[in-house]
Amino acid sequence: MKHIRTINKANLKKTAEKGGCGKCQTSCQSACKTSCTIANQQCEANK
Amino acid sequence: MTNTIHRFIQDGEYIVLDVNSGGVHVVDEIVYDLIGELEPPLSEKMPAGIPEKLPKYSAEELKECYDEIYSLYSDGILFSTDEYRKYAELSVKAPIKAMCLHVSHDCDLRCKYCFASTGDFGTGRKIMTPETGRKAIDFLIEKSYGRENLELDFFGGEPLMAWETIKATVDYARSVEKQYNKNFRFTVTTNGMLLNDEKIEYINREMSNCVLSLDGRKEVNDNIRVTRSGKGCYDIIVPKYRQLVESRVNPGRTDYYVRGTFTKYNLDFVEDVLHIAELGFDQLSVEPVTAPSDAPYAITEEDLPEIFAQYDRLYRIMAEHVEKTGKKPFNFFHYMIDLNQGPCAVKRLRGCGCGNEYVAVTPDGDIYPCHQFVGIDEWKMGNIYQGNVDADIANYFAKTHIYSKEGCPDCWARFYCSGGCNANGFIYEGDVRKPHKIQCALMKKRLECGIALGVKVSEASGGEAAETAVPYSGR
Numbered sequence: 001m002k003h004i005r006t007i008n009k010a011n012l013k014k015t016a017e018k019g020g021c022g023k024c025q026t027s028c029q030s031a032c033k034t035s036c037t038i039a040n041q042q043c044e045a046n047k
Numbered sequence: 048m049t050n051t052i053h054r055f056i057q058d059g060e061y062i063v064l065d066v067n068s069g070g071v072h073v074v075d076e077i078v079y080d081l082i083g084e085l086e087p088p089l090s091e092k093m094p095a096g097i098p099e100k101l102p103k104y105s106a107e108e109l110k111e112c113y114d115e116i117y118s119l120y121s122d123g124i125l126f127s128t129d130e131y132r133k134y135a136e137l138s139v140k141a142p143i144k145a146m147c148l149h150v151s152h153d154c155d156l157r158c159k160y161c162f163a164s165t166g167d168f169g170t171g172r173k174i175m176t177p178e179t180g181r182k183a184i185d186f187l188i189e190k191s192y193g194r195e196n197l198e199l200d201f202f203g204g205e206p207l208m209a210w211e212t213i214k215a216t217v218d219y220a221r222s223v224e225k226q227y228n229k230n231f232r233f234t235v236t237t238n239g240m241l242l243n244d245e246k247i248e249y250i251n252r253e254m255s256n257c258v259l260s261l262d263g264r265k266e267v268n269d270n271i272r273v274t275r276s277g278k279g280c281y282d283i284i285v286p287k288y289r290q291l292v293e294s295r296v297n298p299g300r301t302d303y304y305v306r307g308t309f310t311k312y313n314l315d316f317v318e319d320v321l322h323i324a325e326l327g328f329d330q331l332s333v334e335p336v337t338a339p340s341d342a343p344y345a346i347t348e349e350d351l352p353e354i355f356a357q358y359d360r361l362y363r364i365m366a367e368h369v370e371k372t373g374k375k376p377f378n379f380f381h382y383m384i385d386l387n388q389g390p391c392a393v394k395r396l397r398g399c400g401c402g403n404e405y406v407a408v409t410p411d412g413d414i415y416p417c418h419q420f421v422g423i424d425e426w427k428m429g430n431i432y433q434g435n436v437d438a439d440i441a442n443y444f445a446k447t448h449i450y451s452k453e454g455c456p457d458c459w460a461r462f463y464c465s466g467g468c469n470a471n472g473f474i475y476e477g478d479v480r481k482p483h484k485i486q487c488a489l490m491k492k493r494l495e496c497g498i499a500l501g502v503k504v505s506e507a508s509g510g511e512a513a514e515t516a517v518p519y520s521g522r
Contacts, residue, residue, distance in 0.1 A: 001118075002111070002115070003078045003111070003112050003115050004075075004115050006071070006072050006119070006124065007071040007072065007073060007386060007501070007505050007506070008069065008070065008071050008387050008501075009387050010065060010068040010069050010070030010124040011068070011069065011387070012067065012392050012395075012462065013067070013068055013123070013127070013392065015391035015392050015393075016130070016131060016392035016393055018391075019134075019391030019392055019393030020134075020393035020394065021391075022141065022142070022144060022193075023194075023196055024390055024394060025145075025198060026144065026145035026198055026399060026400050026405045027398060027399045027400075028145075028147075028399040028400075028405060028417060041394070042385065042388060042389070042390070043388055043390055044196070
């Protein structure tokens with residue numbers, strides 16, 4: 001494409017199908033304890 | 048205006064986020080302007096009237112851009128629809144898999160901004176007994192049916208004041224984890240004052256992550272983080288943090304964060320981020336203070352423009368480093384967004400899991416939804432000695448998600464913050480399901496910076512995650 005570069009796989013919908021396995025880290029345990037961010041957690045099912 | 052995309056300009060880069068697919072697109076100015084005029088559903092032919100709305104572009108250019116936009120729309124990665132509500136509606140109480148264990152409701156510092164009332168959470172100074180620590184392990188094993196990975200963060204107050212309890216708890220968990228098919232991951236959040244050779248060796252052997260509190264520059268840190276006699280702690284803790292991090296080499300035990308808090312007193316907090324990096328640390332988190340709005344150090348709405356400028360400055364510093372070296376100068380927690388391998392959509396609906404799969408336990412064994420609810424009677428969920436957990440509260444939190452929180456269903460950031468901190472909603476807005484307005488504003492700004500940095504990293508590394516370059520010597 002000339003005007004648009006897509007940077008990633010844009011696969012969020014696919015992750016819903018087999019999501020919620022509970023293997024991943026609870027976000028508040030990582031560093032913040034006060035300012036919850038979820039998107040920086042890693043999926044551990046795909047490791 | 049549609050809530051399915053978010054357009055923003057970061058340092059001259061035009062970025063379009065497709066909210067529901069997670070697609071991140073870098074576009075030129077024409078596409079950026081054109082997308083702003085479109086509302087889904089799109090048809091193959093460009094809507095009438097667009098050339099009149101965007102007269103600075105030719106009809107031919109606009110048609111060429113529209114065709115590219117329509118192609119991505121057809122692929123489901125632009126203006127895609129939100130199909131996740133059905134998962135949220137099925138949300139039920141989950142096994143408990145993470146615990147914030149308050150081994151100490153006492154502290155050897157008297158930090159002026161402490162949300163835990165200088166360590167005791169307003170409930171009296173107490174140290175958890177080793178017996179209660181072991182009981183917490185039994186409780187977590189029992190309540191985590193079906194979950195293998197269990198997390199336990201030693202928290203306080205200052206957890207290292209309960210060193211014997213920490214060791215007894217870890218040693219007990221290690222002795223039983225295989226029997227129950229569990230994998231304990233321990234972490235500790237410490238102010239560093241009591242670190243010594245023995246504790247550093249033990250932490251680096253047993254703890255998968257440790258959070259080391261330091262607010263940055265000596266004068267900033269020592270203005271707030273003081274001993275009982277009012278003396279700053281910088282000179283005591285920095286050498287200990289260096290020793291800990293330098294010897295943190297065991298496999299699976301290399302994660303750490305040097306974590307600072309910024310307040311109204313240091314709105315130029317990027318100086319503190321850089322200072323920590325220049326000390327040789329490369330895993331950093333510097334976060335806004337959690338405080339009632341009438342506290343003199345609280346972040347208030349009028350501080351937002353300055354804070355946004357600081358976040359932009361930090362983005363520029365990190366982005367320039369990526370452009371020059373292909374590597375990030377350091378990891379900044381709030382800018383860490385993996386655009387390809389982040390958490391699944393189901394996880395993103397509910398965020399931290401507090402009160403549901405994550406609880407806090409006090410020195411007496413009382414259970415609360417998280418550390419920030421500790422001491423608020425109406426949120427007490429039970430006690431580990433009784434083994435009871437309030438199912439109503441757990442179900443309430445299970446049903447607290449981005450579709451039940453005020454403002455979240457229409458917010459572009461919903462799959463990145465997952466509705467934000469429940470405790471902040473309750474404490475500052477009076478309702479768990481009302482996100483804290485200032486935190487929302489800060490979150491959105493950080494997400495824009497984080498996504499834009501993800502773009503830089505992706506382009507510099509051909510899609511792979513960039514390593515950090517240590518030590519940082521960017522100035």
